[in-house]
Amino acid sequence: MWIERCSNWRCRRPYQVNEFKSDGEHLFGDDLRPEQVTCPHCGQSETRWTTSIFLTHELSPEEEAHFQHTKHDA
Numbered sequence: 001m002w003i004e005r006c007s008n009w010r011c012r013r014p015y016q017v018n019e020f021k022s023d024g025e026h027l028f029g030d031d032l033r034p035e036q037v038t039c040p041h042c043g044q045s046e047t048r049w050t051t052s053i054f055l056t057h058e059l060s061p062e063e064e065a066h067f068q069h070t071k072h073d074a
Helices: 061-069
Strands: 002-005 014-020 033-038 045-050 053-058
Touching: 014 061, 033 053
Parallel strands: none
Antiparallel strands: 002 014, 014 053, 033 045
């Protein structure tokens, strides 16, 4: 899990990204494939070549305020 800022210059809001990958046996296959990481606020998507699956969701208002008031990328 990590917090990512939307790459859309009109949005730029932070959101949580959860990455799911298999342990041991590759449930999602061994080959890299395109998987979308999508901003839950504006729908901006970025393609990642991976063997994982990504789920995103909005931060709570308190989490977003904390993120905005701590030092992060511009």
